[in-house]
Amino acid sequence: MSTTSTPRRGRGRANTSGPRASFGQLLPYLFEHNKVLGFVIVLSVLLAAASLAQPLLVSQVITQVGEGGSLGGLVWVLIALVVIAGLLSGYQHYLLQRTGEGVVLSSRKRLINRILRLPISEFDARRTGDLVSRVGSDTTLLRAVLTQGLVEAIGGSLTFLGALIAMLVIDPVLLGLTVLVVAIAVTTVTLLSRKVRDASHAAQAKVGDLAAAVERSISAVRTIRAANATEREAVAVESEATGAWQKGIEVARISALIVPIAGIAMQVSFLVVLGVGGFRVANGDITIANLVAFILFLFMMIMPLGQAFGAIAAVNQALGALGRIQEILDLPTEDQDDREIAPLAVSVGPANAAILPDAPAIEFDDVHFTYAKVAVEPEGTPADDAGEAPLVIESRPVLHGVSFAAERGTRIALVGPSGAGKSTILALIERFYDPQSGVVRMGGLDVRSLERADLRRQIGYVEQDAPVLAGTLRDNLTLGTPEATDDECIAVLRSVNLGSVLDRDPAGLGAAVGEDGVMLSGGERQRLAIARALLAAPPILLLDESTSSLDGVNEQMMREAIDAVAEDRTLIVIAHRLSTVVDSDRIVVVDDGRVVGTGTHSELVSTVPLYRELAKHQLLV
Structure with a gap:
């Protein structure tokens, strides 16, 4: 799609408050x-x-020693309990770590599956780096739910309850003083936990901003170097890194208030128990053995409390990240509403019926289309009552009542100035978007009544800026035809004059093309994209400026290769160089989203002023 008709990705900033997960x-x-x-x-x-039994055994040991009795097997039982508790703790830790990794994996799978199925319009409005950050950084925080105390806190709560009961039996007075200290600590943590969640969400949003900035800079590193803008770009990315650091410090600051609470509660409780307990031992209210047991139970009660506080902090951080994950998971997929749309589609036949043999391969009937662009206001914009920056929604009308037909087996050219809406027409055929009004038909059927997979199986699409996926030549060629043989791949590469690419690397089809096809020239990348479409051999080919990066020799070879597979196929070609399409069966002239003329080259030169002007500038008249 042309850059003039699509919203630019990455405008605005991430919403740092955003939805919160429950x-x-x-x-x-x-x-x-x-x-x-x-x-x-x-x-x-x-x-x-095993842990609760230990203070009771210690109390028995002290009592036996005080009375001069034999310890018997008490010491060995105590040692066995300590060893068993250690082994159980280690095995439990391993299971929690493994399960935490499983939670991260399942969340990543869900997120990846949803992202790859989002409507194209979502990618127009969102930044790639921020989406990558949600898959990587945000999902990682979910591990903390398990590995930093949630399940351990469940087990710790049993220890807490058991210790509480034992302490109540030993001395209710000391227990009352201990509970008072603990209640104050719990209340403080509860008040701080919400702030941790909000701060964590904001921190993750800033990490997303940083990832988006890094992705933008790396993807355009050659342009940045050529423009001598490395320093400015570094400063901009460092600014995002600083913003992420500041939000991280804010999380750390709030967490730092929570973490010491358990330690303070333990110290205060210990001092209270030691002072009051010593006084009660002196008065004969409790024995030294019971006081020692009470202190040991106190430690057992405070330790799970610390785990619970850690779990609260970890869960709230995870919920902040989960809010960003759920924001994507709650978005509709590209085909989520198709079942509702299909019955309303104006079509000659029922949904997924066979394409009508006498109908045009592609037909546009009074099609109107508008891009809706959503952007977030920049920093400093007053927030609304919900604390979120206001959204600006802009509508950009692109097509105004477009109508034309591409008969089966013909070659149709779309020509016109940049920004006229030509690439948008191809995007509507592919159902990257649906028109606001009017109908796009394939074989007489409204494309909205066809399954998207079935529709796209009939179409080969070569984009204007043909992307090359990181991987090998074969990976790129067989993206849509994984069953293709090596011989078929080699044949189609040679047909588009890419035999030299095969020959210059001993790996052949296994030759790496690099990130974004950096190991290939611009013309080679374009020819590889065309080869991918030709290998699939669909009945309809959509070519968007498919020869714009080619020299005269390669362009001629490309035209011959396309001619060879074009027999009995429908081609819809966008071209700025009229010399490449003058022999088309029909040329459709588009200007400002409207069809201003259709016909052959000679007809249009004499009847359509815009086309005559384009042809004159290219020395074709």
């Missing part, structure tokens, strides 16, 4: 591993039991 939205990720988590919880119960 804990309920996190549960499906955990329930996918319910068997392992169930086993981990069982281990947590056993670990809690």
Whole structure:
């Protein structure tokens, strides 16, 4: 699609408040591993039991020593419990780490599947780097839910409850003082937890901004170097890095208030218990053995409390990241509404019916189309009541009542000035977008009544800036035809004069093309994209400026290759060089989103002033 008719990606900034996920939205990720988590919880119960038994045994040992009795096997039982608790803890840690990786994997799979199925309009409005950040950085934070205390906190809660009961039995007075200190700590953490979630979401949004800036700079590094703009670009990217750092510091600052609370609660509780407990031992209210046991239970109660505080911080950070993940997962896929659209489509036959043999291959009937561009206001714009920057929605009408037909087996050329809407016409045929009004038909059927996969199987599409995927020649050629043989791949490469690319690398079809095809010249990249379309041999070929980067010799070879496969196929070609399309069966002249003339070259020269002017500038009249 031409750059004049599509919204530019990356305008505006990321919304740093954005949607927040709830804990309920996190549960499906955990329930996918319910068997392992169930086993981990069982281990947590056993670990809690082994831990709670230890203070009781210590109390018995102190009592036996005080009374001069024999310790018997108490010491060995105590040692065994310590060893068992250590082994259970290590195995539980491994299971949690493995399950955490599983949660990250499943979330990444969901996100990748949704991103690759989003409507093209979403990619027009979103930055590539930010989407990459959601797949990489945001999903990683979900691991913290498991590895930093959630399930451990469940087991710790059992230890906490058991210790609480034991302390109540030993001395209710000391327990009351301890609970008072703990209640103050819990209240403080609860008040801070929401701030952690908000700050984490903002930090992840800034990481997305940074990823987008880095992606933009790397993808255009040659242009930046040639323009001597390296320093300015570095400063801009460093500014985004600084913004991410500042948000990270904000998360750290709030987390730093939470982390010491458990330690302070433990120290205060310990001092209170030690002072009041010593006084009660002196009065004979409790024994030294019971006081020691109470202190050990106190530590067992405070440690799970610290785990719970850590879990709260980890979960809130994960929920901040999950909000960004859910924002993408909640977006509709490209074909999500097709079942509702198809019955409303104006078509000659029912949905997915056979293409009518006598109907035009492609037909536009009074098609109107407008791009809707959504942008976020820049920094400093007053936020609305929800705390989000206001959105600006701009409409850009591109096509105004376009009508023409491409008969089966003919070659149709679309010509006109840049920005006239020619590439948009091809995008509508591919159903990257749907028109606001009017009908696009294939074989007499409204394209909206056809399954997108079936529709696109009938079409070979070569974009204006033909992209080359990182990988090998074969990877690029067989993107749509994975079943193609090596001989077929080699034949189509030689037909577009890419035999030299095969010959210059011993790997042949396995030769790497580099990121964005950097190992190929511009003309070679374009020919490779055309070869990919020719290999699929669909009944309809859409070529958007497919020879713009070619010299005269390669252009002629390309035309011969296209002519060879064009027999009994429909070609719709966009070209600025009229010399490449003067022999087309029909030429459609487009200007400002309107068809201003159709016919052969000679007819248009005499009847359409715009075409005559274009031909005159190119010395064709």
